Amino acid sequence: MTPAVLPFGRNRRLLSSVALVPLLWPVDGLAQTAPTTPRGLDPIVVEGQTARPAKPRAAANAGSSRQRRAAARPAAAPAPAPAEAATTRAATAPTFNLGTPSSTGSRLGLTPLQTPASVEVIRAETIAERGQHNVIDAVTQNATGFTASPAPGNGGLSFVTRGFSGNGTVMTLYDGTRMYVGSGTMTFPFDTWTAQRIEVLRGPASVMYGEGAIGGAVNVISKKPLDVQRNEAEVSLDTNLLRRLAVDSGGPINPNVSYRLAAIGNMSDGWVDRDTMSNVAVSGSVRVQAADNLAFTLSEDYADRSPSRYFGTPLVNGGIDESLRFKNYNVGDSSIRYRDNWTQLKTEWDVAEGVSVKNVTYYLSSHRHWKDVESYAYSPATGNINRRDYIEIFHDQEQLGNRFDATFKGHLFGLANQFVAGFDVNRIAFTHTNNSPYSGSSTVNPYNFDPGYFQWVSSTRPSFHTLTTQYGLFAENRLSLTDQLSVIGGIRSDHPTVERTDFLTPANSFEKTYSAPSWRVGVVYNPIPDLSLYGQYSTAVDPVSNLITMTGVNRDFALSTGKQVEVGIKQQLAGGRAEWTLSAYQIVKNNLLARDPQNPANTNPLQIGQQSSRGIEASAGLKVTETIRLDANVAVLRAKYDDFTQVVGGQVVNYAGNVPANVPQVVSNIWATWAFAPGWSANAGVQLVGDTWADNANTLVRPAYNVVNAGLMWKPDTRQTLALRVYNVFDTIYATSGGTSQWILGMPRTAELSYNVKF
Template sequence: MFFRTARLCAQTSLIALITASTTGSALAQSAETGNTIALDTVDVTTQPLGAGLNLLVPSPTASRLDLTPLETPASVQIIPGDLARERGQYSVIDAVTQDAAGFSTNAAPGNGGTSLSTRGFSGHGSVMQLYDGTRLYVGAGTVTFPFDTWSAERIEVLRGPASVLYGDGAIGGVVNVVPRKPDPFKSHGEAFLALDSLMTGRFGIDATGPINDRVSYRLDIAGKTSEGWVDRGDNSNLAVSAAVRVQATDNLVLSLSNDYGLQNPQQYFGTPLINGQISRLNKTQNYNVLNAVDRYEDNWTQFKAEWTPTDQLTVRSTFYYLTSNRHWRNAEAYAFQPATGLVARSDYLEILHDQTQAGNRTDATYESQIFGMANQLVVGFDVNRINFTHTNNSPYGGTSTVPLVGFDPGYFLSPVATVPKYHSDTTQYSIFAEDRLVLNEQWSIVGGLRSENPTITRTNLVTGVQEFEKSYSALTGRIGVVFTPITDLAFYASYTSGIDPVSGLITLASANTKFDLTTAEQYEAGVKQSFWGGRGEWTLAVYDITKYDLLARSSASSTVTEQIGQQSSRGIEGTFSLAFHENWRLTANGAVLDAKYDNFITTGGINATGNTPVGVPEQVANVWLTWMFAPSWKTWAGLQYVGATWANEANTYRRPEYYVVNAGIEWSPTKASTVALKVFNLFDETYAVTGSSTNTQWVLGQPLTAELSASVRF
């Protein structure tokens, strides 16, 4: 009963936080007990700012036991969806990189615009992204859903290896977007409109409520259309989420949801450098072809059941069917030629991904006493079947030259036809267990194990021949201890192991089938505290991660690739949030790390030992200050800092550090309406988000943009 009471209190706090934008009284119901709880009346025009209470909110991302971050021996952070939307963080990537400690972006069209870096590791093979706890397996280094924050209740991040929870591909960390759920008690909703100086129009609609005393629904629709910030930069997206919740019996809850996303991003692959620098002459030029295509279509259908036959036992099961269809047709590489003053274009690539994934995740949680000590145990399994077809025009070719400015972009040219090249079928199953034993009021131990077992079969669609069938088996684990000397202050230490494939699992190449999974281990220690009645909180963590068995060569002259490389990262991360003087809130986070290749001669013969890994900034920080300066007025400003990053393994090309300032002011003329002016990149900083390994082109970030928005709650 101790755990149930603690969770109930934390859930009540979260509900109060989420409903802070509504008026009147609200009712909340505990999923475990069915008890109804009356929450206090909230007035958006006078409600003091809060710190967020993130440390006291259960986080299913970091533990299947629904522990709070304070109870978890790991670095966990929760970003409320309301806060992300208030700040104009319309994309998940913006919310994570501007609010979560230690995260930065490597977003580019080739990875779906969603690649992240944390704790010295980058890319979708090392930083996993989930939607409502479910992962879509990474196809050719690309993930394209989730992308929009409109339907997000919160975004949870877990830093450090998470293979014990989610399998391969999470050595750096995990980002989980938790969507808003149907409200079974009260009908309400919101409508949102915005227009900015880039002629970006946005809209959002949210509606939820009970259909009858047992059935409730939620519908979220968000979309945008924009001219972009480069020539021919037109882009658009649409996200539609629908869910139905059924209280079938007093102890059985069923839910069915479908989430659809369609994206047509800017067909912009970067700006060529002139003498190693960005020039005002061409920084808004788009060197892609006229008939370029970037299109991502994703659909996620999930059916969930939660059964609580007794106060001690809860069984959860999720069935899902996920699809992703992607299409690229672009000239992707550009290099300025000083001798001619022209820009050489190459890498005329056309690629299509057709991917489906069907699976089930089931677990059971049991609460008991062991020699008088409270114990929580969860055991479960997940199974997946992934089908992936890769269509392309390899070997990629096509070249052209155009003037630096004032050119005819021309059309896509390729000497090779675009045809289906290979298909893979991946079958995965795992069994897992996690346990928390409370030794006394101050000490607890949390541990977990997972056995991961995927099998990949790949067929060459040109020849019709099966290339290989490869099976893996790995055991990962986590063990940690938490010490709570006083209420809401916790010290912790943990050891975690993880696994990654040497390349993408479902797109494994024949040449890599002779290699095993890479392995990693992390040692972490830290402290967390919620203080001043929940108005303040802070965390501090130190860690040491080492990744083994990377593909490398024994010497620069060797032509043999072996699994002998090693990479490591050591660092410190901190977060701080404080609501003070009733109308001020300060939040800050930062990370400093030392990431390096310990033993790494690349497969191309470059000795990168001692160098910093590609795309990894060794310092990142964010600071936000919010001021409610009048009963109906609020203003805020945020500073994002990202340190310099190396573009190649030899560490000869470096992208500079950058600072970006965002700000806004918000007026609530009534309790149910809000008007806001937001300014992104206030000082019009020109900065590179990512770039080519040869340092010939950079993908630039969004320039100075002003946006006016209005929302109405009903």
């Protein structure tokens, strides 16, 4: 469904949007006097889940269970203080937050310092300060070693890390729950307004979440009910006519019930021609404290998105012609729409001292529709653009599941021990409707052309349906051998069964059960407080293609397997004023599908390929003074195919030694923040991405790029923030994804003005 276009011109839309600002700006805000003393940087540390304090055995009955649980519940910031109080606030710890408990790298609630893996936590305040409105920007501009290759065809959520790319090898979760990937597509979550924080795990995550996470995982944690009333609203406008309106409210309904409701809406004309887009996301939750030791949280998330229909800019002589930068070669009646719904019921029960149980029951659905012409190629002979692949596709996916775990904290052979065990089960129904074989073609002038209309060459009809049932068992244990040395191990076993019904070719229908075991063991040594040395060995499994859309050709192949060795060091310094991490790893993935090198005519693949990557990652954060903070990270890697045979032009070609497509070898982020005057602060960051091959044959490289973003914020008091941000300050022309004929370009220089108020 094509987003509605407002019935008035671009200039009138701009004037109307600007006119909203005075309506939302409190009149008395203009009369506020700026503080007269220097004010430090606002904290950007992660608001992680506060660890439940261990209760002394001798005082087992001291304090109620409700008090203990209150420590674990997210609390709102105190009611805004007078402007004078804000002058005493100072810059706190850098963004890595090694002492903040995380749920993504371990089910035991360990901090990154305690976890033998590379885990980072990005707080909502950090994301807001840097003006990162979508999950892709928040992860790739803050986390170490992450890039992305978003496109309309993959839902705009596709990450790359440690040499592996795509939704089949880098998993995206929401509140620790995964939606199984169908046809390489993930469409939720996308906006950061409803996120309390984002946690990332680099390296295999199958022991935590099952198959499909050999590269890593991104876990978006939603905003939770609050025990103190808090309200917030924000409005913004940018030079692409992106109008953004957001609200957030949370607080107690009565002593035992609290709520949270966050909503965001965006509308934009887009930065390429004819690319109007819009979206709405709503996240609501209610928490009921049924007893001192029992709580229920019901959450509902809904998103309706009509995203960009820009599929890329055709290459001219292997590169970008700047005169085509803002051209959109899609048809005039193109349409993309994603509708996602997540319903979750979480139960938390403190059974006894040191024993707790959690259960999450969820229903997820996603309904997606594309109607586009998606492939463009420049013809040197005619100077025109050839368009092909008139595609209409529907995805209808429903997933019902349950995850249960029980945690035990006590002693084993006189040694402190933490143990968690549980299971999860899922039932996923997926229907793929399309107009395959995606016929249709047209030719247009590169500069002045009629976009035309969608060509109905082939009828759109149901193609196949799959019903996937999955159950998995998992366990994790941490044994403290001494106060300085601990051993952490985990194991998981998944057993998915896929039933595929092929409506077009019934002979291709099948039923297949797979086994997906994975495990991890690691050691953490603390020679001094706040310094951790660690090492780990982990295994992982990936399907040869997305599990719930497995084809008949691939059904008899085993899951691909992987293993990783990682060592590293992490440290907090000067009471949290500085943090740094350093890690080195090697990952090997086996059982890739490749062609038979002895029989090129055989189109059936063999499971003989291998891919590997090794690299070094470092991150550091420093609060230089009370008003200056620096954060930086860098990842350097060597990713390659060790054995990957393909047939090109009837000839066998082995891509051994080639770099996988979409994998840069160098990635870095640098941020600086300066509170230079009372109530004023500025920040600037640069994202550096190295050369990236556009294809596995390594015939065409997407050039390296550096993108600079900057912002200026004014806080007349603790309630209000007015921000001016400029994205891509130097208007760099760069490509984020694409093959050998067209590239999707990044956003040009864009200025944004926003106003935020808390009340």
